[in-house]
Amino acid sequence: MPQFRVVTDPDDPAVAPFRAIKERDLVGREGLFIAEGETVLRAFVRDAPERVVSLLIDPKRRDKLADIFEGLPDETPVHFADQAVVDAIAGFHLHRGVLAVGRKPSPIAARDLLAGLPERAIVLVLCGIANHDNMGGVYRNAAAFGVDAVLLDADCCDPLYRKAIRVSVGAALSVPTARLARGEDIAALLAAAGFEGLALSPAASEILARVKPSPRAAVLLGAEGPGLAPDLMARARAVGIPMAKGFDSLNVATTSGIVLHHLRFAEA
Structure with missing residues (x-):
């Protein structure tokens, strides 16, 4: 099962990869990327669950995403944070309430x-x-x-x-x-x-x-x-x-x- 935890502090080190998304979009993430929204998350977990690093989710969406969580590898961190905390972490209002950090695939010639x-x-x-x-x-x-x-x-x-x-x-x-x-x-x-x-x-x-x-x-x-x-x-x-x-x-x-x-x- 995934590793569920609740985040109340935007400065929690566990959610550092999700912090200041727009600024970090400009400089890159050294082999990682951010994906957002339920539709994208469903496609990601369906096609490449092994590349899901962690999730940041508004708890109001927990029940709707239950089947997605079942498709995650064991011990994948799933962080739940209220909308205000998610917005503070991301650095802007994220109305979708669903974020994932993913690992890019190994380059191929x-x-x-x-x-x-x-x-x-x-x-x-x-x-x-x-x-x-x-x-x-x-x-x-x-x-x-x-x-x-x-x-x-x-x-x-x-x-x-x-x-x-x-x-x-x-x-x-x-x-x-x-x-x-x-x-x-x-x-x-x-x-x-x-x-x-x-x-x-x-x-x-x-x-x-x-x-x-x-x-x-x-x-x-x-x-x-x-x-x-x-x-x-x-x-x-x-x-x-x-x-x-x-x-x-x-x-x-x-x-x-x-x-x-x-x-x-x-x-x-």
């Missing part, structure tokens, strides 16, 4: 992650995605459409940032992910693993709806504005999503959902 995927697989390659809302939305779509892995270039933000996890409804905690080293040749890496790169671009002449994906497809998405690097575009299959006259682009998370939906239906 992109080459090794790709090598372990099945013969039929879909991979997302994200380049320069720096907005946490977009990152969370992309991961939510990745989970919804069964993406096998996500590769992040060196300029992408952290998908295990608190806001990105929340927007992803916990999907960022479960989709296999690898981060590419700066300067690593993405196109060569995909080709060596037998993946066809599909580079999304508003300027592409080939329409997504007519694309029949190869058994191993990699969807390449760049940041809104700069998009994908020209040399990467030149070494991939450029694909576009037609839009109404006068409109030239979509939010990157929306684009990912459209593309992944098409690829999954095209596979069926």
Whole structure:
């Protein structure tokens, strides 16, 4: 059973990992992260209970979360604190009343992650995605459409940032992910693993709806504005999503959902 205890003092050393959340979001947590909300916590305990370090919960939510507690490893600390104490610890009003500290998974090389995927697989390659809302939305779509892995270039933000996890409804905690080293040749890496790169671009002449994906497809998405690097575009299959006259682009998370939906239906 988890280790339940009541916290009445915001300065209790046991809840130090939850203290001043927004400030610590900016400097990082040395291999740990904060997740918030019941939906995210349920996904976390379901998919990776061994990586739950501790919980901070408003006691009013205890009964509703009883089944989650049963899924935790023995001796996992579960701290109960009234809303005012939770807010004082976090440094802002936390209306959800549910916080978790988690341990990030051990890093895996992109080459090794790709090598372990099945013969039929879909991979997302994200380049320069720096907005946490977009990152969370992309991961939510990745989970919804069964993406096998996500590769992040060196300029992408952290998908295990608190806001990105929340927007992803916990999907960022479960989709296999690898981060590419700066300067690593993405196109060569995909080709060596037998993946066809599909580079999304508003300027592409080939329409997504007519694309029949190869058994191993990699969807390449760049940041809104700069998009994908020209040399990467030149070494991939450029694909576009037609839009109404006068409109030239979509939010990157929306684009990912459209593309992944098409690829999954095209596979069926």
